[in-house]
Amino acid sequence: MTMRNRAHFPRIDASASRASIGSNAVWAVIGQGAGQILSLLFFLIIARFVSQASFGLVAISLAIVEVIRRLLFDPVASATNARGEVTDSDYDLCFNVLLITGGLGASMLMLFASEVTRLVGSPDAAPVLRVTALILLAMSLAGTHGAWLARAMRFRALAIRATLSVVCGGIVGLGMAFAGYDLWSLVAQQLTINLFNVVTLWISASYRPRPIITLGGLRDLWQRVRHISLGAAWNSIASDADLFIVSAWFGPTVAGVYNAAKRIMLSANLMLGNAISSVALPTLAGIPDTKARGRAFLGGLTMTSVVTAPAFAGLAATSPVLVHLLLGPRWHAAAPILSALAASGYLLSLAQFASLTLIVGQRTHFDSMTSALAASANIVVMVVAARFGPVALAAAFSTATLLVLPVRMGFALNALGLGWDAALTAILPPAVAAGLMMSALLAISAEFGEHLPPILTLASLIAIGMLVYLASLRLLAPRLFRSTYDITIEMMGRRKLLV
Template sequence: MAEPARPEVNRRTVGRGALWSLAGIGVGQGVALLTFLVTARYVSKESFGVMALSLGIAEFLKRTGIESFANAVASRVDAAADDYDACFALTLASTALMVGASLLGAEALSLAGGSAPFVDALRLAAALALSNGLWRTHEAWLARHMHFRTLAIRSIAAAAVGGAVGVAMAVRGFELWSLVGQQLATNGLSLVLLWTTTPWRPRLRVPGPALRRGLDDARHLALSALGTFFSTETDIIVASSILGVVAAGVYNAAKRLTLALHLLLTSSIQSVTLSTFANIADAEARRRAALRAMAVVAAVTMPAALGTAALARPVVEVLLGDRWLSSAPVLSALAVSIGTVSMMQFNTTIFMVGRRLPEVTRYAMLSSVLNVAVLPAAAFGGAAALACGASAVQLVVYPLATRSALRIAGIGAGPCAEAIGKPLLAAAVMALVLAAVEATGTVHGIVALAVLVPAGAAVYAALLACLSPELVRELAGLAASVLRRRRVALG
């Protein structure tokens, strides 16, 4: 079938794409959290441990052996039907190798009398990796063509059906199998929905040039995914090995909250910006769009990150309970870098769309090396010091990567600083005001959030209006174009 025309890129398509992406991730994660809270009453800790291990293995396989091919084709400005066919073929081949290795490893462990939970985790990870490999190219096609509504509906429906299956099985005493059923139902429905809603269909003919392009691009992205995976997991490994079980639990509780915020902000941003920039063929138009997008994303992510850092105590108090208050300093330190991590997605997008894929690998590996070098020493200062070390690494890597990205995109340091600096200053002042009020101890828990969050938003909005009225107009125009269906091109 012929490749459809390049989708129109304008405020409405990008704004609605971001909203649908955010909705899909937010609602999907909310359903998953609710399912966890219910099934936790019926399923043993050991079963949850096996599931956590299997999901970790599956995530590693997905990032290194599946995502790299999909991201490579999604970032190509000139992606054609041949590239998607090659992506599907390469993904299936890689998935088959990973599934085979996992199953053989499980059988070898079983024959050797290895840990039964680890054997079960390997087998389940193989099943999850197989389903991911079968639909990931379809997901990449939909994202590349800005069909974020379809992707969001898929995510929500799959999470709801999978959650219902898991809860029903848990109530009936299926223990570990209820968690297995939840994951298989979620992935199985995702497979069906993506194959039936995606206009593109893989062809048996696999062109050699497209295969070579896909392999070359994926090679760099797989290495960067490997570096990113170990970079993001280093702090947990260090916390468990140096701080002990209790302190590691405190750290992990705060990191789970940070990851939820990271997923909502960063994942939705990356999926939309990658497709948006790849759909802008003209380099100058893409440069202008990047500058505007940097300012808009900074205006959203900076106050969210610094506001969370300032209100870490009431956030932990409300979401986790009083007994987890020792996680508040950790959350505060980790949240500081969330804005940086979100903005880092622009660097990655610029590298990928500009076909400078070795740069992605370079900075992922740099982050991983710095984490390994810094975090063990930081951990001796406690959980909060470890969190400060993790944030410090991000704050070091970001300006280095940004300098390279700006040079590739043809963006000057001055315009970039202006785009990011004003919302950052407004967010920093807001966070200081919130921290000062929260430190007085006059409000606690849900009352503190109900009072201080709206107050902080008002302070931030007023400051941003004074510092950058043009950015406020840009945000208002984006909102109006989404709500009123106005079409204003980004380029």
């Protein structure tokens, strides 16, 4: 192996500084957070000028694109970054495979858009899908460089890129929405974001691809990808089946309302859960010792629960005032849907962490099996629940997520030689504290709503919720409260040094 082919990514020592890992988590959260907050902000503004039906049609088209991305692109990038040592040749293979599959995928969607949208029960989305198919080509050009930057722990560059791309896309979308382009303003926004991603990722990463593909490399990549890809297919069915069912059952307008609620939930999930996961994959992959990896897993699982449990509990409790404030009274039907979906956001963040462990531990077949179970459970419960309306369907989505989580978590714990007692010790205290917080907020939210403007009501509920959560966590798990406080201070100190 030549030095030219070797990618210089350090292996993470078992005793790596919590502050070093924490600083990367901070930048990952900043990148995901800023991008999601800005994206949500632009969505909230555009929602006042674009019809709900247009949101539904674009949501269906983007969901189809996302299914292909998860099935073809993410497994290749994840399998490449999950290697203990990665070379430039590995990234060359990754880039060329993504480029070929992206080009073919975009072409097939353009040619068969009518058939695909008819298959998912939304034939009116065909013209939109023909245009949004171009996003696949942009994703294929950006995927390898994003993976390279993540493996190099250059989350600051990723954070800046995410923020700028959303701003540019938002400006284009807003301008077209103001000009009356309705549906096509949403399409242009997404195209701009993904095109800007390609440009900024190529500028940020020093890696430059070469047109090299070897049969040996393809065979090795296939061995790594096949179970991840199969799991991604099942995960796509599990995560997007509700939107397809809503669109087919109730039409694009209700699908637009449902998607608005789910977008708020997913924004929180991406900002928190995915940010943690983006740091966890290269960190866990760089720890060769199983016991040390197990300790890192439990620490990461604890912090995931500490951060995401109160966020989604608060989202469920404050959804009526939040939707009214952000989207306006025209979207009030999204509030109960958001409350029903909030639990799935927390559960998915835990499931993501377990999946990363199975990928790093080369046990992707277990993750694939669990994803198949999740997809089957989701379809069954949602088909039954759909006749009772979109709120029942959202509750069914959360229920199915809860039923499958123990299976995925069990496989991850077994791979690390850990027991359920360790996992429950990591998960339950923050979850119980968040439950107490949600109960308190539900008890007092009606009283606040009668006397304060929406923005003051939301601010008051957030402040009270934080106090109740921290007090509950301090009472239920004082050691966890103290360690969380110490890590936060350590991360803040590291953040100052980086700035």
